[in-house]
Amino acid sequence: MPDIAGIINLRDVGGYANIRGQMVASGLLYRSGQLNVVSDAAQESLVRLGLSTVFDLRTAAECADLPDRLPAGVTVIHLDVLADAVTSVAAHLADLFENPVVADELLRSGKIREHYVNTYKNLIGSDAACEAYGQMFRQIATLEGPALFHCTAGKDRTGWAAAALLSLLGVPEQIVLEDYLLSSAPVLASFQPYLDDFAAKGGNPALLKPVFTVEPAYLATSMNEVQRQFGSIEEYFRTGLELSDDVTGQIRQRLLR
Secondary structure (H helix, E strand, C coil): CCCCCCCCCCEECCCCECCCCCEECCCCEEEECCCCCCCHHHHHHHHHHCCCEEEECCCHHHHHHCCCCCCCCCEEEECCCCCCCCCCHHHCHHHHHCCHHHHHHHHHCCHHHHHHHHHHHHHHHCHHHHHHHHHHHHHHCCCCCCEEEECCCCCCHHHHHHHHHHHHCCCCHHHHHHHHHCCHHHHHHHCHHHHHHHHHCCCCHHHHHHHHCCCHHHHHHHHHHHHHHCCCHHHHHHHHCCCCHHHHHHHHHHHEC
16 A cells, blocks of 8 residues: 555555455546645655556546646546535635634534435536446556546545446455545544644644544435446446446456456
8 A cells, every 4th residue: 555645645556356366456546625735755655656647536626726746748637526416515624723612513413414415416416426436447448557546535536436347347345445444544643633632723633534534324325326326336437427237347357357
């Protein structure tokens, strides 16, 4: 697992065995959070990953506020997963810290968790999400060289992308869940200064856990929505993301060993 200072939640998507005994190849596809504060030393580490392409799944506003900083020669493709969302906490994490009293009330109400559950439903059925994920996976099928996909914290939009891909590749459901849950610890650690400041202003940082972690129920929501709308992960890729069997076959050929 690569460890590059300044990059949240960076890890290799590969390294897992599927139900047929094949391995998801390492060193071809990475995932992370935002890439805006990458130091010169970190830039050198990114160069060593050999990235050819970065898929930025954030909103246009997120990209404008905190643009990626990447080595020369890396192609950045912006695919806004939440383009048709009315509002999203995932795209406005920092806003929660502006008014601890209001944030406390919102967090105690349970509406944040409800919001995330609804977001994970929309990741499956919304036109923008299907278009963005479809474009990304279509290009991953034929890319030459390693690639990386990311959002802000690398846990929700990115988390579903990784879970969907690993499921398509035949990685067991429990392993997919365990991989998904790996995002909680690094994201919490990354946002600790914000949590400390929130507490200093009178907020209760414990209430922010649903915002800065991932939960099994979130991923289960997306998986259940796949079953409800499409019947299987294969049909989600085929009908929801409009990827032909030839394209998903190319993805398997490229990423399985």
